[in-house]
Amino acid sequence: MNLAFAYPRSRFEPAVFVDLNDKSERERLSKSALKGFFKLAEAWKLRDEDARELLGGLSSSAFYEWKKNPDRLLEVDRITRISYLIGIYKALHIIYGKKLADEWVTLPNKNVIFAGRTPLAYMQAGGLIAMQTVRKLLDARRGGL
Template sequence: MSAAYAYPKSRFEPAALVDLNAKSERERLSRSALKGFFLLADAWNLRDEDARELLGGLSSSAFYEWKKNPDRLLEVDRITRISYLIGIYKALHILYGEKLANEWVGLPNKNAIFSGLSPLAYMQAGGLLAMQVVRKLLDARRGGL
């Protein structure tokens, strides 16, 4: 006799995925993503050079123009970067008090992932994939892993 195993039905409907390839979605999200990024950069006390690097190597002139006027359409890469960074910010504020949450990205880290680098340096060197790794690490810590 074999029993069929199945996951119980969920009471919750999954949220629809956001298609960042759709221009209309990026138009809807870009302004608030940039505003959130600049608030995050201030909270983390990032140097402008570091913030520009996290955005994918944005030029100084474009960075200051974006800061002054966030009404623009972001490319998929940049909006994805900002999404990971905002997720990292949120996870840090769930895990730690405000002071440590805001300093964490700039502190040297002994976790094997970082090899003694700060998470900021790790993300700058590894780009989008490194941001994804940091986000997953913090989400796992939030889940008690």
């Protein structure tokens, strides 16, 4: 008798892995990532200094140049930041109506994670790891947790 152990089949299909260390992948994604980020910043009514901080502390001159001409190559860190922020934007729009979804990041929040601060202040202070935490929180809420 031959018993073969195997994981049961699943309907889960993993997302296609994107290697952001590959320059050609970053070239492919950079322009659309920046365009998406600037639309998100507009929808959230972010001040330019707040938007620059979310991008990792970008200088004013670079920020305005990027806004005017988003056709450039971004570093892994910046593409990752933008990816988290766009995921946060999407999750908020699934969970809440448009008005609250776009205001949520600038409203004080009593969740233990934020300790009364706004999610924006939390993400600015904590950088990439904080963005990941907010994204996980919202994805969990989206999933009913």
